[in-house]
Amino acid sequence: MTATPGATPTIVLVGHGMVGQRFLEALAERGLTATHRVVVLCEEPRPAYDRVRLTSYFSGRTAEELSVTDMGFITAHGIELHVGDPAVTVDREARKVTARSGLVVGYDVLVLATGSSPFVPPVPNRDAAGCFVYRTIEDLLAIEEYARTGAATGAVVGGGLLGLEAAGALKGLGLASHIVEFAPRLMPVQVDEGGGAALLRTVEEMGLSVHTGVGTQEIVVGEDGAVTGMRLSDGSELATDMVVFSAGVRPRDQLARDCGLTVGERGGVTVDEQCRTVSDPRVFAIGECAQAADGRVYGLVAPGYEQAETAAAAIAGDEAAFTGADLSTKLKLLGVDVASFGDAHGTAEGCLDVVYSDSRAGLYKKLVIGRDGTLLGGILVGDAEAYGTLRALTGSVPPVSPESLVLPAGAGQEARLGPSALPDEAVICSCHNVTKGAVRGAVTEHRCTTVPEVQKCTRAGTGCGSCVKVLGQLVTAELEASGVAVDKGLCGCFARTREELYEIVLALRLTSYRELLDRYGREGARGGDGCEVCKPAVASIIASLAPAIGASGYVLDGEQAALQDSNDHFLANLQRNGSYSVVPRIPGGEIAPEKLIVIGEVARDFGLYTKITGGQRIDMFGARVEQLPLIWARLVDAGFESGHAYGKSLRTVKSCVGRTWCRYGVQDSVRMAIDLELRYRGLRSPHKLKSAVSGCARECAEARSKDFGVIATSGGWNLYVGGNGGATPRHADLLAQDLSDAELVRLIDRFLMFYIRTADRLERTATWLERIPGGLDHVRDVVVHDSLGICDELEALMRAHVAHYRDEWAATVDDPEKLARFVSFVNAPDTPDPVVAFVPERDQIKPDLQLLSIGMRPADDVLEGSAQR
Numbered sequence: 001m002t003a004t005p006g007a008t009p010t011i012v013l014v015g016h017g018m019v020g021q022r023f024l025e026a027l028a029e030r031g032l033t034a035t036h037r038v039v040v041l042c043e044e045p046r047p048a049y050d051r052v053r054l055t056s057y058f059s060g061r062t063a064e065e066l067s068v069t070d071m072g073f074i075t076a077h078g079i080e081l082h083v084g085d086p087a088v089t090v091d092r093e094a095r096k097v098t099a100r101s102g103l104v105v106g107y108d109v110l111v112l113a114t115g116s117s118p119f120v121p122p123v124p125n126r127d128a129a130g131c132f133v134y135r136t137i138e139d140l141l142a143i144e145e146y147a148r149t150g151a152a153t154g155a156v157v158g159g160g161l162l163g164l165e166a167a168g169a170l171k172g173l174g175l176a177s178h179i180v181e182f183a184p185r186l187m188p189v190q191v192d193e194g195g196g197a198a199l200l201r202t203v204e205e206m207g208l209s210v211h212t213g214v215g216t217q218e219i220v221v222g223e224d225g226a227v228t229g230m231r232l233s234d235g236s237e238l239a240t241d242m243v244v245f246s247a248g249v250r251p252r253d254q255l256a257r258d259c260g261l262t263v264g265e266r267g268g269v270t271v272d273e274q275c276r277t278v279s280d281p282r283v284f285a286i287g288e289c290a291q292a293a294d295g296r297v298y299g300l301v302a303p304g305y306e307q308a309e310t311a312a313a314a315i316a317g318d319e320a321a322f323t324g325a326d327l328s329t330k331l332k333l334l335g336v337d338v339a340s341f342g343d344a345h346g347t348a349e350g351c352l353d354v355v356y357s358d359s360r361a362g363l364y365k366k367l368v369i370g371r372d373g374t375l376l377g378g379i380l381v382g383d384a385e386a387y388g389t390l391r392a393l394t395g396s397v398p399p400v401s402p403e404s405l406v407l408p409a410g411a412g413q414e415a416r417l418g419p420s421a422l423p424d425e426a427v428i429c430s431c432h433n434v435t436k437g438a439v440r441g442a443v444t445e446h447r448c449t450t451v452p453e454v455q456k457c458t459r460a461g462t463g464c465g466s467c468v469k470v471l472g473q474l475v476t477a478e479l480e481a482s483g484v485a486v487d488k489g490l491c492g493c494f495a496r497t498r499e500e501l502y503e504i505v506l507a508l509r510l511t512s513y514r515e516l517l518d519r520y521g522r523e524g525a526r527g528g529d530g531c532e533v534c535k536p537a538v539a540s541i542i543a544s545l546a547p548a549i550g551a552s553g554y555v556l557d558g559e560q561a562a563l564q565d566s567n568d569h570f571l572a573n574l575q576r577n578g579s580y581s582v583v584p585r586i587p588g589g590e591i592a593p594e595k596l597i598v599i600g601e602v603a604r605d606f607g608l609y610t611k612i613t614g615g616q617r618i619d620m621f622g623a624r625v626e627q628l629p630l631i632w633a634r635l636v637d638a639g640f641e642s643g644h645a646y647g648k649s650l651r652t653v654k655s656c657v658g659r660t661w662c663r664y665g666v667q668d669s670v671r672m673a674i675d676l677e678l679r680y681r682g683l684r685s686p687h688k689l690k691s692a693v694s695g696c697a698r699e700c701a702e703a704r705s706k707d708f709g710v711i712a713t714s715g716g717w718n719l720y721v722g723g724n725g726g727a728t729p730r731h732a733d734l735l736a737q738d739l740s741d742a743e744l745v746r747l748i749d750r751f752l753m754f755y756i757r758t759a760d761r762l763e764r765t766a767t768w769l770e771r772i773p774g775g776l777d778h779v780r781d782v783v784v785h786d787s788l789g790i791c792d793e794l795e796a797l798m799r800a801h802v803a804h805y806r807d808e809w810a811a812t813v814d815d816p817e818k819l820a821r822f823v824s825f826v827n828a829p830d831t832p833d834p835v836v837a838f839v840p841e842r843d844q845i846k847p848d849l850q851l852l853s854i855g856m857r858p859a860d861d862v863l864e865g866s867a868q869r
Contacts, residue, residue, distance in 0.1 A: 008037045011315065012097050012105050014087040014255065015113035016042035018051060019287035019304035021068055023111060024079060026312035033077035039105050040079060041097065043086035043114075044136060047071070052301055055165040057140050058172045061731060066137070090259040092280055109282055109315055112256060112269060113308075116249035116288035116299065121157065125219035130227030130242040134166040135249075143244065147173040151241035154178070155230055157216050158247035159186040161331060166246045167208055172737060174714045177208045178238060180230070182215045182247075190329060190340040191364075191379050194357055198364035198381040202336050205362075211238070219243055251289045251297055264291035273321040274314035275307050284311045294324045302326065302431040302463065326430050328394075330387045336362070337384035337777070342377025342394040343368050351376055356406040365406040373397045385774075388470035392426035392436065428470055431463025436474060443478040451475055472773070490761060491533035493517060493525035498686065499758045502541050511551035513538045513563055537761040539563035540648055543684035544756050547800035554811050555647075555684075556818060570822065571808050572628055573646045575621060577847035579836045580628060582608070582620045583645035584635050585681060588655045588673030588693075589616030598638040606631055609844045615652035615690070617643060622845055624836050626829075629819050632809040641807035644682060648762075650689045653677035654702070658695030658712070667712030669695035672741070676710070679745070680752065682805050686759040686768075689752070690725075704732045707765040708748055713737065717744045721751055722769035722776070730766040733776045736784055749798040750783040750791050757794075 011027070013020055020040070027033050042048075047069035057066065074081050082099065089098045090110065098104050118133035120126050130151070132143050147154070147170070154170035156163050159181025170177040179186070185196025186203065200210055211232065220229035220237065230238045251268040253261075261279045262270045268291030270278045275290065277283045286307040291297050298304065303325030313320035328341035346353055346368040354367045363382040367390070370376050375393050380386070386405065398405060422428075424437035442448045442457040451472050455461045461468040489495040494517075496504070501516065510516050516538060518526050530538075539560055546553040552560065555568055572580035584599070599618050603610045606627055608620040623631055632642075645651060655673035659665030673693040683689070692701040693710040703709025705725035711718045715738035723732030736747055759768040769776060781787040812818045823829040824836075838845040 009035070009108040010037040010039060010106060011109045011111065012087075012107040013038065013040045013111045013113060014090075014097065015115055015287075015289070016040050016044075016048050016069075016081065016083070017113060017115050017287065018048055018068055018301050019115075019308050020113040021048035022305045023113060023286060023308035023312060024077075025073070026309045027315070028073070028077050030312055030316040030318070032312065032316055033079065036108075038077070038079045039107075040081045041085055041087045041099050041103075041105075042081065042083045044138070045084040046137065047074075047081060047083060049137065051135075054134075054137070054140065055169050057137065058144070058169045063137050065731060087255060090255060092259050092261075092283065095282065107282070109284070111311060112277075112283065112285040112289055113287050114252040114255060114289045117252050118245055119248045119250050120245045121216055121247060123216050123218055125221050125227075126245070128219055128221045128227050129225055131219060132242065132244050134162055134169075134244050134246045140169070143169070143242070144173065146242055147175060151175060153240045154242045154244065155180060155238060155240040156244045156246055158245065159183070159210070159212065160189065160246070160248065161187065161329075163246040164203070166244045167203075170242075170244065171206070171208060174738075175242075178211065178240065179203070179208060180211045180214060180216055180232065180238070182213070182233075184213045186210065186212065187338065190338065190344065191381060192345055192366065194355065194366065195338075195340075195364045195379045195381045198357065198359065198362055199336060199338060201359060202362040202382065249288065249299060251291070253289050256285065256289070261285075264295070264297070266297075267291070268297040273310075273323055275311040275322055276314060284314070286311050292322060292324070296324070298325055298327075300325070300327060300329065302433075305431055305463065306433060326391075326427070328391050328430055330384055337380065337382060339380040339384040339387040340378070341387065341391040342375070344377045344379050346377070348376055354402040354406055367402050367406055369402050373402075375402070388428070388467050389422070391430070392422045392428055392470070396423060396426075422474075428474065429458075429460035429463065429467045431467075432459040434458045434460035439471065439474050440478050443475060444482060448475070449479060449484070468775075489522070490537060491531055493521050493528070493530050493534045495522050496520060498537055498541070498761050501538065502545075502757055505538075505541050505549065506545055509549040511542060511549055513542070513559060533761065535563040536568075536648075537686075539568075540684050540686065544801075545797070547804040548797055553682075553804055553806060554808065556808075556812075556821070561821075568647055570625055570628060571642060571646060571812065572623065575847070577836055578833050579621065579847070580623045580625060581645070582623055582628065582631050582635075583613070583617060583643040584640035585643040585677070586617040586652075587677040587681075588653055588670050590655075590670055590674060595638060595640070598635070598640075602631055602634050605634075607838075607845060609846065613652075616654050617652060619645070622838060622847075624832055625822055625824055626832065629813050629822050633813045636807070636810050636813060641681075642809045644808075647684065648687050649682060649684050650677070650680045650691070652690060653680075654690075654692035654706075656693075656695050656700040658693075662695060664698055665695035665712065666714050667695055667717065669693040669701065669710075669712055672710060672717070672744075673701075676745070676748065679802055680748075682808070683752065683756075683801055685752070685756045687762050687764045689765070705729065706732060708732070708751060710744065716740050719744060719747055719751075721779070722765045724764055724766035732766075733769070735776070735780055746795065747783055750794045751779070753794040753797050754779065754783055754790075 049066040050068050085099045085101045087097045088100050096104055096106050118135045133139055154175040155178040156167045157180050159179050163179060167177045167179050185193060186199050204210055215233040216230055217233050218231040219227055220231055222228045227241060227243055229240055232238060253263050253267055253269050256269040257263055261277050264270055269285035269289055270291050271285050272278055273293045275284050275286050277285055287304040288299055306325055307322050310320045310322040330339040350371045352369050354369060356365045365380050367378040368376040375398050377394060378390055422436050426436045428434055428436050428439055438458050439454060439460060442454045446457050448454045448457050454475055461471045488497050490498050504520055517530055542551050543555055555564055570580060572582055574580055603620050608622045611619050613619050653673040653676045655669045658667060658669030660668055676691060690706045691708050692703040692706045694701040694703045695712045699711060703711050704720050705723045709720040709723055709732050717739045718737040719735045719739060720732035721735045724730045755765055755768060772778060824833040825831050837848040839848050
């Protein structure tokens with residue numbers, strides 16, 4: 001089949017990786033997709049995906065979540081995308097490209113974005129069973145499949161960026177992992193000897209074995225031809241079941257060579273400053289397959305993006321040039337922050353180093369300073385918090401001394417480098433070359449008021465994400481400088497945030513909303529009644545801290561009762577017709593037949609509608625408010641307790657059957673789910689909490705859609721946090737892996753109490769994790785590494801909660817005074833609400849919707865003193 005260009009000029013893009021996708025977006029931004037036919041030949045079986053975050057596949061991120069391709073964009077711009085169909089020949093004279101499928105496409109402009117291929121050292125048996133490269137999703141799938149065949153040990157050839165990620169992936173698969181690096185240190189391109197030593201120490205503490213200064217001489221295989229070990233250049237042998245080659249990449253330029261384009265001595269299609277090949281003005285090359293005008297082949301995504309934009313501009317007839325790029329990088333490898341920027345190795349004449357090193361803490365910070373005080377570059381290992389600001393300051397003289405920029409807090413004069421310290425021309429986002437001035441313009445000229453709005457306007461922070469924190473600081477600073485009041489208060493009654501109010505309540509042991517409002521409310525709110533925002537928020541704070549501050553743990557005691565949301569008023573969920581639902585707790589979804597019978601009998605005797613919930617328990621609908629204590633009494637007598645379906649607290653901990661019954665299970669997920677649900681039941685929090693425990697990586701309990709989810713591994717448990725399966729789904733992120741039972745519980749204790757301490761009102765963990773400064777990395781530092789020194793306090797607060805827990809249903813049915821509130825009308829306690837009526841449906845009941853549709857009830861039938869809310 002042949003496709004020939006007609007009157008509409010045709011642009012053919014060969015390759016569809018991250019750089020290729022950015023090129024398509026740049027074409028669209030310049031209107032070229034409206035005037036040109038655009039055809040894309042993609043070798044891989046899927047559209048462009050985020051290769052930078054490839055390793056996150058092993059922490060549960062799916063191939064779809066890694067995608068950077070919006071198929072709606074492809075369709076809207078009429079782009080012809082052919083996946084799994086790479087170009088195999090180019091006829092430059094006829095201006096035609098032939099794909100593997102036989103498709104022939106004529107072109108007016110050809111753009112090569114074929115990327116790079118992994119370099120595999122020419123050692124014997126490098127193609128043996130058990131040898132892999134680490135480059136694509138298909139590579140990862142193959143590694144994962146082989147690891148599950150019984151491999152116990154894996155070795156990675158290469159200690160650079162991808163090598164360390166590959167080693168972390170093998171460790172995540174449960175393999176003992178080795179790293180073999182020919183250079184004398186890890187990450188030799190990015191870090192110097194001091195940074196390499198700090199990185200080595202931290203990596204080895206994680207249980208990985210590192211072999212530097214040695215090369216691979218031979219892959220040793222067994223009689224079946226599969227890998228059994230490696231022979232190294234120092235004569236030693238390393239026993240291993242699989243080998244992953246991650247020793248660098250080489251430009252994929254064979255297609256260019258075959259059609260006669262000029263390539264560099266060490267590979268890469270030679271291009272000029274417009275990314276046009278020096279051999280053919282109709283052919284461009286961008287990304288890792290191109291040797292830029294400065295003679296370099298760039299292996300980072302940010303320079304590739306800039307080349308893509310340059311090529312699109314040249315095709316559109318606009319002025320643009322790519323003469324070189326910033327090679328700054330910030331990564332988290334094996335949980336360790338590593339960053340380098342500018343002249344990291346100090347090659348400039350006469351430059352000086354300012355170094356801070358703490359081997360115990362695994363910290364290494366080096367700044368390279370010119371003789372005139374100019375910041376030339378630097379290396380950060382173990383703590384890259386200042387990377388965004390330091391990178392933006394590179395090329396200028398910092399407003400504070402270099403020493404204060406590397407010393408930790410408390411070790412010297414604190415350096416206060418806020419956004420105001422950066423010049424407008426400072427590049428905030430190197431992926432998309434967005435300056436501070438552009439960010440300021442998004443706020444002042446385009447009226448953006450949030451980080452997402454600025455990201456949409458400028459593309460800043462949508463690449464690697466390392467600039468998002470500085471971006472947030474800039475947006476806030478610019479809003480404040482523009483006179484926009486950034487009121488961070490909880491509501492009109494309190495100028496303080498929920499987090500600040502939590503700290504006040506805890507520190508001063510305040511048990512009264514009234515006292516808190518009168519002492520710390522806004523001046524105009526003191527002495528008032530508060531509002532519907534702060535009353536339940538403060539009630540939640542007091543309830544979550546009740547054991548620690550000496551408050552009653554029962555939410556309907558005294559003043560607390562008047563602060564609660566509608567559901568908490570009656571310890572049940574209010575439904576649309578004024579009836580309530582009753583959900584008893586069924587820990588882990590496990591229930592004995594006798595208890596199932598009790599639920600059935602209660603539902604039958606009270607005429608309730610029953611439904612199995614997504615949280616593995618049974619919901620009973622249609623209870624009148626005066627029936628609630630009677631129903632609870634029956635359930636409590638049978639050993640049930642409140643499931644807290646009505647409260648901002650733990651709902652359920654789902655589970656699969658685990659290794660007890662399932663042939664794939666590796667841990668007892670039911671036991672763990674029950675233990676966790678009984679530990680955290682009744683824990684009041686800023687929003688509802690959901691959890692699940694899966695007994696293996698097949699993930700039948702859907703743990704990664706929960707606020708905290710647990711997935712069993714052969715070595716213990718992996719803990720995921722910040723998931724959400726609601727209106728805005730989000731997969732949870734891996735917080736820690738291969739935990740023992742005790743380690744898992746300890747980290748969940750800390751995580752939940754830190755969330756309760758710092759989250760905003762009605763903020764789910766998913767939103768909180770994305771909002772909190774530093775995100776997952778900060779939470780991990782606090783919860784796992786105790787960076788703030790508060791973990792003992794967090795654990796103590798959770799122990800107090802567990803020790804003082806009491807079922808709210810039992811507390812109610814045992815107290816006649818508490819029972820008095822459960823009436824429809826306070827002035828007619830024996831009168832049922834006439835609107836709570838039902839009609840039959842499918843052998844059960846449903847609300848009488850016709851009664852609801854006629855306005856609930858005539859106005860003259862309304863009884864004064866209604867308790868309905």
